[in-house]
Amino acid sequence: MSRVILFGATGYTGRITAAAMVRQGLEPVLAGRSRASLDALAASLEGVGAFSTALADVADPSSIRALLDTPNDVLVSTVGPFARFGGPALAAAIDAGAAYIDSTGEPSFVRRVFEQAGPRAAAKGARLLTAFGYDYVPGNLAGAIALRRAREAGRPASRVDVGYFVKGGMSLSSGTRASAAGMMFEKSFAFRGGEVRDVRPGGAVRSFDLGGQMWDGLPLGGSEHFALPRLDTSLNDVGVYLGWAGKWTKAASVGASALGVITSVPGVRRGLTALSTRGTPQTGQGPNAEDRAPGRSIAIANVYDPVGRLINTVRVVGPTPYDLTAELLTWSASMFVARHETGVGALGPADAFGVDELISGCAGLKLRAHD
Numbered sequence: 001m002s003r004v005i006l007f008g009a010t011g012y013t014g015r016i017t018a019a020a021m022v023r024q025g026l027e028p029v030l031a032g033r034s035r036a037s038l039d040a041l042a043a044s045l046e047g048v049g050a051f052s053t054a055l056a057d058v059a060d061p062s063s064i065r066a067l068l069d070t071p072n073d074v075l076v077s078t079v080g081p082f083a084r085f086g087g088p089a090l091a092a093a094i095d096a097g098a099a100y101i102d103s104t105g106e107p108s109f110v111r112r113v114f115e116q117a118g119p120r121a122a123a124k125g126a127r128l129l130t131a132f133g134y135d136y137v138p139g140n141l142a143g144a145i146a147l148r149r150a151r152e153a154g155r156p157a158s159r160v161d162v163g164y165f166v167k168g169g170m171s172l173s174s175g176t177r178a179s180a181a182g183m184m185f186e187k188s189f190a191f192r193g194g195e196v197r198d199v200r201p202g203g204a205v206r207s208f209d210l211g212g213q214m215w216d217g218l219p220l221g222g223s224e225h226f227a228l229p230r231l232d233t234s235l236n237d238v239g240v241y242l243g244w245a246g247k248w249t250k251a252a253s254v255g256a257s258a259l260g261v262i263t264s265v266p267g268v269r270r271g272l273t274a275l276s277t278r279g280t281p282q283t284g285q286g287p288n289a290e291d292r293a294p295g296r297s298i299a300i301a302n303v304y305d306p307v308g309r310l311i312n313t314v315r316v317v318g319p320t321p322y323d324l325t326a327e328l329l330t331w332s333a334s335m336f337v338a339r340h341e342t343g344v345g346a347l348g349p350a351d352a353f354g355v356d357e358l359i360s361g362c363a364g365l366k367l368r369a370h371d
Contacts, residue, residue, distance in 0.1 A: 002072040002337040005029040007056060007064060007089050008079035010037035012286035013103055013133075015044075017078060017326040022049040024330050026337070028076075031067055033057040061088040071097035071125060074336045076329050078102070082109040083186070090117055090128070097125040099336040103325055105135030107221030108186045111196070114226040118346030128346045132332050133325030136222040138299030138316050139164060139240060140349040141362050143224055145369050146301040146314040147232045148355065158306040159237040162224050163208040163217040166321060168294035191225040191238035206241050208300045209313075217241025227348020231355070236306075286322065295320035297367070318367030327365045335361070 006021060008014040009030035018041060021028040027050040032038050038053045045051060056063040058079060068075060075098055077089040082104040093100035094117060104110060113130040121128045131137075139162035150157040190199045205216045222240035229235045297318045303311045318324050332352075335341065340353050350358050362368065 001070075002074060002339075003029060003069065004074045004076065004333045004337060005031055005054075005067045007031045007067065007075060007077045009053075010034060010041050011078055011080075013322060013325060014078040015041060016322055017076070017103075017329050018051070019045060019048065020326040020330040021333065022051050024334065025049060026330065026333060027051060028333075029054050029067065031056045031064075033059075058085045058088045061091065064088050065092040065095060068092060068096040068098050072099075072337075072339075074099040074101065074333050076101045076333055078329075080104060080106070082106050093128070094121045094124055094126045099127045099129070099333075099341070101129045101132050101329055101332050101336070103133045103135075103329060104131050105133070106186075107188050110136075110223050110226075111189055111221060114223070114346040115196075122345030125344050127336065127341050127344055127352070129332055129336075129349070129352055130346065131223045132349060133328050134297050134321035135164070136224055136240070137328050137349050137362070138297055138318060138324075138367060139222060139224050139301065140227055141358060141367065142299045142301035142314045142316045142369065143228045143238075143303075144231055144350040144355045144358065145316075146303040146312055147228065147235075149314070150303050150311045151232065153311070155305055155311050156234045157232055157303045157311060158234060159239070159304040159308075160224075160228060160235060161206055161208075161239040161241065161302045161304075162222070163206065163215070163241045163243055163300045163302075165208070165210060165215055165217075165243040165298040165300070167210075167296045167298060168320075188219070189221040189225060190219065191229060191235075194229075194236050196225055206239065208241070208243065208302070210298065210300070210315075215243050217243035223348055226346070227350060230348060230351050292320045292322055297321050297324050314369050315371075316362075316367055316369050318362070318365065324365065324367060328362075328367075331361050331365060 004026045006028045009018045010032035018030050022045050029052050031054045056067055075093045079085050083106050086109050110131050113128055143160050143162055147157055188199050188201050189196050203219045207214045207216050220242050224240050225238050228238050299316050301314045305311055335353055
């Protein structure tokens, strides 16, 4: 029998996800480090559906491993920043040969899952699905559809650029702020010339057409760099761009590039990281449901041929980012429970369950392509 364990259930994203999982009847084990916080969460979910609670802490990796009984179990982690705190849950799932899902958007952790953890997971039969939320499912969905359409049209794709945007406003949780603070000082990566390469943070922005209005995106590393080339071996370049900084995107790009140079000086990175961490709000805080409601998640994929001509564009639109993340984590957990995955090791959103299943599952969550 498969069990779903939500580690980090008392955090901001965790609480939203816990409610979604209980509503969907997954009967999750809600795990966290504070008994008082777990009791408060349990009280808020009373009468919604079945669940249980368990204590576990990243400071005691054995407590996380103890959450997993069999390889059929599914461990969902929302404990971030993942570069600092994500390792123990990832290691526990691999050791158990279980399924693993997380909500990270941090490039360094995404790369760690694919390049370092993936081979170990495959050897153990574990299934790893990183960054399965607003970061980076919509872009993978848009990219998969755009690449399929290019193949069906008989036009080989050489490059795909993916942009992420939010309309209607977006307030950040304390966890997102903490993750973003750490990302400013980390090396990033890109898929260029048919391989993943190191790049400095920041770099040239790219503009995307959102219904007649051009929005800029800041380059960053995403799961698309690893996952989309698996769908189409003709791809030479994959770009992922984040545009919810709005008019500040270009300034953010310049700032990130400057920080990349500054933090190459020995000792500077550690000091700035400590300062940025102290500047983030108390953990577990974020916008309420009313404040989240107006936001709409948007991802655009532009596919180009070998000479740079645009082949097609796919735009996907869905619910507000945090709610979308909770629903995506819940859906993917249910897919693992039903053993609908198609492989082992580090998986992308499309190759984990198949493109058609991804399209269908996302549509059920109101994340759909709009021509």
